[in-house]
Amino acid sequence: MFHIGYIRVPRSTWSVGRRFYSSEIQKKTIGFIGLGQMGYPMAQNLHKATKSTHRFIIYDNNAGATTKFTSSNSDTKAVSTPRDVAAESDIVFTMLPASAHVRAVYEGSDGVLEGVTPGVVCVDCSTIDVRTARDVAKNVEAKQAVMLDAPVSGGTPAAQNGTLTFMVGAPQSQFEGVKEFLQKMGKNVFYCGENGTGQAAKICNNMMLGICMVGASETFNLGLRLGLEPELLNKILNTSSGRSWSTDTYHLVPGLNPNVPASKDYEGGFGVSLMAKDLGLAVSAATEVKSSVMLGSAAEQMYKIIAGTEGYEKKDFSVVFRWLGGEKIGKGKGK
The missing domain is CATH 1.10.1040.10 (N-(1-d-carboxylethyl)-l-norvaline Dehydrogenase; domain 2)
Structure with a gap:
């Protein structure tokens, strides 16, 4: 048994991809970590496109960014740690400055890996080195969760306008289930191959x-x-x-x-x-x-x-x- 949204269902009944868009599931939860110059408008666009179907929770180490976001999006919830985001989410997006930040958010104390449960999907949109992307993916997979690297191109104008290009590295079986979310933040989504190829x-x-x-x-x-x-x-x-x-x-x-x-x-x-x-x-x-x-x-x-x-x-x-x-x-x- 594992937890999806607000109900528990037998693992054999569901695929990881189906948890995102099956009409049989009521309210699913999207988590977003990293509300900087790129992450903030990306989260805004994703929330706007999914607020009727998903709960939305956020985290950033800058309290001002989370306060600003929840003030303009009253139905969102800010939590205290990346662990809290992972524990409450069905899919987690991260947008961070560099490899060290990604490792800290995923592998550090109160990080994503401490809260993630089997079947949760993690999507890192940061630009980091290939080795770190693959290392973090292995650690996420060890928790029976799924990891995709999906860095973006287009800069802040494209982030604001929802016209980013995503380059995705992941098991191909997981790509289609996540693509629909990426399309709410961008206009081009490319599957590049296994973990790390998006970063390449x-x-x-x-x-x-x-x-x-x-x-x-x-x-x-x-x-x-x-x-x-x-x-x-x-x-x-x-x-x-x-x-x-x-x-x-x-x-x-x-x-x-x-x-x-x-x-x-x-x-x-x-x-x-x-x-x-x-x-x-x-x-x-x-x-x-x-x-x-x-x-x-x-x-x-x-x-x-x-x-x-x-x-x-x-x-x-x-x-x-x-x-x-x-x-x-x-x-x-x-x-």
């Missing part, structure tokens, strides 16, 4: 992202020094072979797009320290499998320096354009 896909994506942002910043820096107006150069790039997400969506030059961090003094968004962390994960993984990543290594070193530069520590990663001097050049119109 994510660090490859973010290495490309970091490299492209540096390349775009150097390009605009050069163009402005040669006398080109940023608006014109941006139009040319986006109708030519130099187009990238950094030029057509997440514009790095202030004023090209009023809705991105560059036009808000590089506040919000994806921090330089997080980009440095993700590039470090990619470089470490490349070292383990003996893959050459010269541009990835160069981008990592650049972002480490930026993250350690006074006034840049908490800025969005597109601030590399300012760090290179591009903003001053723009104000000087190429002189």
Whole structure:
């Protein structure tokens, strides 16, 4: 026998996936741990889409974040520890800054592993190293529970708009049962393979992202020094072979797009320290499998320096354009 929602049923009667969406079960419970810049809007979207069918409980070590969430979502419940979330939930989502935080939340005192029961599904949306993802998955499975790594791409705008891309590593038999929840927070959900492959896909994506942002910043820096107006150069790039997400969506030059961090003094968004962390994960993984990543290594070193530069520590990663001097050049119109 094991517990689902408010009733007890024989284990032989149910599959893990069925516990999520069978109409025979009354109220199921979703738990969400980690209400930071990404986690908060993700939790908001998930709660909004499931509040008629699920209970919703939250935890964050920042009491202000949980108070804010429960104040605007009165039907949610804040609890004191990750253990409490796991003990009351049928499915648990975590969105945390780094590998150390994931290990602490799952494996630490009053962590998820102390409260999780057989059949519960845990979905970690953090970006962490592949080894940690696989280690935590083994520990969750030892509790007869299920673990999926499902890191995301798209940044805070996509988290707010519910248009994230999820890259999922998990036993394929568990993927479909969780996909419907991920689709409430994103528009693209990819199955990548067994545990850890979601993280592998994510660090490859973010290495490309970091490299492209540096390349775009150097390009605009050069163009402005040669006398080109940023608006014109941006139009040319986006109708030519130099187009990238950094030029057509997440514009790095202030004023090209009023809705991105560059036009808000590089506040919000994806921090330089997080980009440095993700590039470090990619470089470490490349070292383990003996893959050459010269541009990835160069981008990592650049972002480490930026993250350690006074006034840049908490800025969005597109601030590399300012760090290179591009903003001053723009104000000087190429002189």
